[in-house]
Amino acid sequence: MRSPLTRPLAAIAAAALFVPVLTGCGSDAGDGDALVIYSGRNEKLVKPLLEKLEKAIGTEVDVRYGDSAELAAQILEEGDKTKADLFFSQDAGALGALSKDGLLAELPKGTLNKVDAAYRGSTGDWTGVSGRSRVIAYNPDRTDAAPDSVHDVVTSEWKGKVGYAPTNASFQAFVTGMRVLEGDDATREWLKGLKEVGKPYDNNLRVLDAVESGEVTLGLINHYYWYERAAEKGADKLTAKLHFLPGGDAGALVNVAGAGVLKSSDQSGPATEAVDFLLSKEAQHYFADETKEYPLINGVSPSGGVPAMDTLQAPKIDLGELDSLQETLAMLQAVGLV
Known part of the structure; x- marks a missing residue:
């Protein structure tokens, strides 16, 4: 059965199909060899980081920006025909919706183990990158x-x-x-x-x-x-x-922005490298210094007086269960x- 996110947002997702999908970090947006990222994170906020990502993985990156819930609904509608290789979500719930529909690929243990289990998907197919x-x-x-x-x-x-x-x-x-x-x-x-x-x-x-x-x-x-x-x-x-x-x-x-690789992607290698970049010290310092979010890997601390993550007394919750936005x-x- 489809996630509850799918049906109520189907009309929005269908409408989204009629707008230009990609804005490229590289020179030839829409190239079949490019890594296509659907980003629910604000362009102004993360474009500089995604430009660094493109250089780091050595693959052209094309990005479609939008609302996380709407992009997730679009991917659910597109299914294995989606153009997305990587979903970069503003929140865990949208990733949870794709996971429950079986659309995300399992991430390598080396990638998952960089992040505490509380801040990644319980089935191993997405991970938080900032909190x-x-x-x-x-x-x-x-x-x-x-x-x-x-x-x-x-x-x-x-x-x-x-x-x-x-x-x-x-x-x-x-x-x-x-x-x-x-x-x-x-x-x-x-x-x-x-x-x-x-x-x-x-x-x-x-x-x-x-x-x-x-x-x-x-x-x-x-x-x-x-x-x-x-x-x-x-x-x-x-x-x-x-x-x-x-x-x-x-x-x-404590919620997270996170990323997951689409199971249907023919760019799974570069997509996984992109996730690893988002968990690199360079990217984690970007989240800490530029957006004042919580870095999620060991060895990078919050900046600007933000209290340490281990001082927070957050409720224990499977963040993937935040997918029931429509309810x-x-x-x-x-x-x-x-």
């Missing part, structure tokens, strides 16, 4: 401390004081994680509570802006938004602070958050 933690941003001029659980956020104390971005993929992945960890009923009740107390924003940067200005007291975001701004302006110039939640709380979810969207719609 991000959910956090609560807070304004210390308005509260002495942020709550230690997202469940404590949805109380009358915080009415009108909580910012969140319901249409953002990272928020939706977090809600999916809560569904996996705590069940649909508990998650639905939490969302109803959030609607009562929270203020929705278009994106995480607007949430952080609102916390910074005091428009809201708390904000549900990913860690790197604050650290990118701190690198740009100086941490001492920011009012907002971050709280990393303890005790395996659902609000402390999450249906729940968000039913509650009235999107």
